[in-house]
Amino acid sequence: MLNIFSLFNDCPETVAYFKRLGDIKQGKNNDKLRGHSITLMYALQNFVDHLDSPADLICVVEKFAVNHINRKISAAEFGKINGPMKKVLASLNFGDRYANAWAKLVAVVQAAL
Numbered sequence: 001m002l003n004i005f006s007l008f009n010d011c012p013e014t015v016a017y018f019k020r021l022g023d024i025k026q027g028k029n030n031d032k033l034r035g036h037s038i039t040l041m042y043a044l045q046n047f048v049d050h051l052d053s054p055a056d057l058i059c060v061v062e063k064f065a066v067n068h069i070n071r072k073i074s075a076a077e078f079g080k081i082n083g084p085m086k087k088v089l090a091s092l093n094f095g096d097r098y099a100n101a102w103a104k105l106v107a108v109v110q111a112a113l
Helices: 002-010 012-021 024-029 031-049 054-069 075-091 096-112
Strands: none
Touching: 002 012, 002 075, 012 024, 012 031, 012 075, 024 031, 031 054, 054 096, 075 096
């Protein structure tokens, strides 16, 4: 959940997109936020699992995009996660290679949005 708090620190206006999750400042004590984090981990695993099947990967990405479209998240708004994620990855001693891979994944979702 470190990345979501980095997002909120870097782009405070994004807090409004997570209102349905309640008080996000509760962190791990917020069941809805924890559930969202778990769902995100499953989505990332789903992306990785389908890298060898472009047709299936497109379906997975489109479903992920629809979830964000339904919440009125634009491609530009979705891309705001890149800066905070780069900071998180750097704090965990992951280099630019990982940040670039993350940005490519975000770009694919943005294209679907």
